[in-house]
Amino acid sequence: MAEGGRNSKGQFAKGNRGKAKGTRHKATVACEALLDGQVEKLTKKAVDMALAGDVQAMRICMDRIAPPRKDRHVIFDMPQIEGAHDHPAALASIMTAVAGGALTPAEGQALAAMLAEHRKAIETADIESRLAALEASHG
16 A cells, blocks of 8 residues: 555545545645734735725725625516416516616526526426326326
8 A cells, every 4th residue: 555545556545535524734724823813914904005005905905895796686577487388488588688788698697597497397397297197097
């Protein structure tokens, strides 16, 4: 067996899964030890640099104060969806909203994906009820 619990091919030997869960990298531990007790000074320095006009320091500070928003609440007119027959109109409204700038392309894509999942759920439920009816008529 090679060093570190590995076999001659460099793979972990059976029963040896490497480092224990939660084990931290030596570099991370060393970095934390180096910064320990300096966080307040470093933060004040970053703020001072930002206030002095350092753009990178401003970006760092602003990212901590108001991180970039990953999602937003979307409001636009979409027809009521009660079944698969309503999906073409709903998809058309999403495409119209993207084309008009009310939704970003990514938001439109996410909504269209939700619509596709909804359609799949309707189809699955329909197949299940048809199968149950078929089994009942033959059983």
